[in-house]
Amino acid sequence: xxxxxxxxxxxxxxxxxxxxxxxxxxxxxxxxxxxxxxxxxxxxxxxxxxxxxxxxxxxxxxxxxxxxxxxxxxxxxxxxxxxxxxxxxxxxxxxxxxxxxxxxxxxxxxxxxxxxxxxxxxxxxxxxxxxxxxxxxxxxxxxxxxxxxxxxxxxxxxxxxxxxxxxx
Amino acid sequence: xxxxxxxxxxxxxxxxxxxxxxxxxxxxxxxxxxxxxxxxxxxxxxxxxxxxxxxxxxxxxxxxxxxxxxxxxxxxxxxxxxxxxxxxxxxxxxxxxxxxxxxxxxxxxxxxxxxxxxxxxxxxxxxxxxxxxxxxxxxxxxxxxxxxxxxxxxxxxxxxxxxxxxxxxxxxxxxxxxxxxxxxxxxxxxxxxxxxxxxxxxxxxxxxxxxxxxxxxxxxxxxxxxxxxxxxxxxxxxxxxxxxxxxxxxxxxxxxxxxxxxxxxxxxxxxxxxxxxxxxxxxxxxxxxxxxxxxxxxxx
Numbered sequence: 001x002x003x004x005x006x007x008x009x010x011x012x013x014x015x016x017x018x019x020x021x022x023x024x025x026x027x028x029x030x031x032x033x034x035x036x037x038x039x040x041x042x043x044x045x046x047x048x049x050x051x052x053x054x055x056x057x058x059x060x061x062x063x064x065x066x067x068x069x070x071x072x073x074x075x076x077x078x079x080x081x082x083x084x085x086x087x088x089x090x091x092x093x094x095x096x097x098x099x100x101x102x103x104x105x106x107x108x109x110x111x112x113x114x115x116x117x118x119x120x121x122x123x124x125x126x127x128x129x130x131x132x133x134x135x136x137x138x139x140x141x142x143x144x145x146x147x148x149x150x151x152x153x154x155x156x157x158x159x160x161x162x163x164x165x166x167x168x
Numbered sequence: 169x170x171x172x173x174x175x176x177x178x179x180x181x182x183x184x185x186x187x188x189x190x191x192x193x194x195x196x197x198x199x200x201x202x203x204x205x206x207x208x209x210x211x212x213x214x215x216x217x218x219x220x221x222x223x224x225x226x227x228x229x230x231x232x233x234x235x236x237x238x239x240x241x242x243x244x245x246x247x248x249x250x251x252x253x254x255x256x257x258x259x260x261x262x263x264x265x266x267x268x269x270x271x272x273x274x275x276x277x278x279x280x281x282x283x284x285x286x287x288x289x290x291x292x293x294x295x296x297x298x299x300x301x302x303x304x305x306x307x308x309x310x311x312x313x314x315x316x317x318x319x320x321x322x323x324x325x326x327x328x329x330x331x332x333x334x335x336x337x338x339x340x341x342x343x344x345x346x347x348x349x350x351x352x353x354x355x356x357x358x359x360x361x362x363x364x365x366x367x368x369x370x371x372x373x374x375x376x377x378x379x380x381x382x383x384x385x386x387x388x389x390x391x392x393x394x395x396x397x398x399x400x401x402x403x404x405x406x407x408x409x410x411x412x413x414x415x416x417x418x419x420x421x422x423x424x425x426x427x428x429x430x431x432x433x434x435x436x437x438x439x440x441x442x443x444x445x446x447x448x449x450x451x452x453x454x455x456x457x458x459x460x461x462x463x464x465x466x467x468x
Contacts, residue, residue: 011348013376013468019385066350067385143378 003027003084006039006046006076008053010060016102016127016144018069021060025085028077030106034135036146040076054088061096070100070126079105079118089124100126102144106133109153109164127167128153169212169243169299171365172204173253173306175315176282177335180263181323187278190264191285198252198289205250209299215239246300251365252290253306255315256335257282258342262328270345270355280358283339287362302365305338307442312337313456332463334456337442338367344463349373349386349399352467357393368443370398371467375413377401386468400440407434415449417462422449 004026012022027043028035039045061068071092078085092101103125105112112118112130122128129145129152137147144152152167174197183190217224217233224233229242242248257279261269269275286303293301308315312334320330336342339359341352349371356369369390376383383399390397402414404422411426415437422437423430437449439461453461 011350011468013374013379013382017379018381020382066389069381069385 001043003049003081004044004046005049005053006037008057011066012072015072015074015104016070019067020069020072020102021057022072022074023057023088024074025076025078025081027080028075028106029080030077030132032106032133032135034138035133037075043080045076049084054091057088058091058095061092061099068099070102071096072102072104073125074104077106078103079107079112079121082117082121086121086124089121093124102127102129104129106131109151109158113159122155123159125155128155128158130164169248169250170205170208171251171253171304171306172201172208173255173304173308173311174198174201174286175256175319175335176254177256177259177263177329178315178319178322180260181319181326181329183264185264185266187264194282194285198286201252202293205252205293205301206297209243209250212243213238213240243299245298246294249300249302249365251302251304252286252293253304253308253365254283254286254338255306255308255311257339258336259316259329263326266328268328268342268345270341270347276355276358279339280362283359283362287364290365303363304365305359305363305367307337307368308335309442309457310454311335312460313454316456333459334463336460338363340369343460344465346465347467349467350389353390353393353397360395368396368398369394370400370440372464373399373401373468374466375402382468398440398443403438405436407436417458419458419462421452 006024006026009022012020015022024040026040026045028041031041057071061071073085089101092099105128107130109128109130112122129150131150134147134149137149139148151164153164154167158165179193179197180190182193216235217237217239218235223229224239225235226232231242233239258269261275261279265275267275269279290301290303316330316333316335323330325331339356341355352371353369360367371386386399404415405412406424406427406429408429409424409427411424415422415435416425421430422435424435429435432449435449437447438445439448441453441457
């Protein structure tokens with residue numbers, strides 16, 4: 001099944017540090033109460049992912065005039081689209097030096113690390129915002145996440161240490 | 169020595185779609201502006217140094233005069249600017265060609281052509297009189313309303329021209345046009361070099377206190393392209409409920425989105441208006457400027 005894309009936002013300043021581009025994948029089975037993007041639970045929401053979009057994302061990340069910090073991947077649940085995302089993330093790593101990748105997930109860091117398939121994708125990214133959104137823990141003052149249980153995790157340091165290490 | 173601002177949309181309306189007629193009317197208008205500016209210079213003749221001691225007696229304007237000395241010679245030889253201003257390139261294009269300057273291939277050059285024309289005129293006047301004539305991109309804090317209102321009374325409601333309640337700042341892109349900061353800067357960057365009497369380019373943002381790096385990317389882009397750039401981010405505070413963020417602009421003033429408070433005494437609302445920071449909840453804008461603020465879109 002091809003991956004569907006709910007949205008691609010150029011020049012996003014809300015999701016992650018610096019000026020970024022954001023890709024929202026479609027499909028999520030977590031169904032958190034109070035989800036900010038419930039339309040994207042459907043795996044066929046939006047438009048199919050294409051090579052053309054992938055080329056555009058790479059070019060947009062490497063634009064010369066504007067300093068782009070990196071790519072943010074949100075959902076849906078990106079880790080339920082591992083096959084669809086892997087080629088893009090590999091290309092960003094290969095073709096966009098100096099750009100970081102932030103990824104959001106309803107799974108916790110520990111759950112992702114325990115699944116070899118998901119771990120592969122995680123290990124190519126830089127920052128993970130993890131955990132389900134919990135309405136009763138909602139906090140509007142948090143950066144980059146919606147509820148107190150969610151964490152902003154430095155992926156590479158955490159993988160080296162074998163435990164979740166906070167990004168800031 | 170001051171500014172006289174040319175109402176470009178008015179002559180664009182009167183030209184009824186004829187570019188040739190527009191430039192003919194523009195020449196007439198510019199003669200009137202020149203007369204007004206020369207009158208301003210005339211009025212300053214014989215003014216004594218004591219009216220502004222720091223400027224004229226303590227050296228700020230280049231020499232130390234005695235209290236009763238006339239200041240005339242300090243204003244000559246291009247040492248004091250006297251400015252031709254202009255308003256509403258956006259509405260001028262709408263009135264002349266019925267299209268937005270941003271959505272057309274040819275119009276950007278037409279808009280620039282007008283500003284270049286004005287710039288050449290001021291250079292000629294400078295050459296001719298020795299006074300420091302310059303072209304000023306009038307921000308029109310209150311004039312934005314006055315000219316539009318006068319024209320609406322005279323010519324009626326014209327879509328895209330007099331129907332909004334305000335005219336747009338000089339060469340600026342329509343405040344209601346949803347573009348990225350980079351597109352706005354790219355559009356406006358060609359004008360400042362012709363506006364040697366002053367100008368600004370600015371973009372509107374949501375609160376970016378959590379992401380100064382994003383703002384920095386915009387500044388870096390602007391730094392290479394425009395000489396004067398402003399970024400507007402909300403810093404409003406409600407002293408009743410403690411909300412920090414952006415107050416809602418309404419036709420009657422500014423309102424806290426959290427508790428609905430609109431009491432100026434317990435609100436802190438700061439806006440950049442025409443380059444200056446002001447507190448419109450304490451000292452309201454006029455009706456036209458308030459409408460302009462209401463029409464502003466975020467560029468990111």
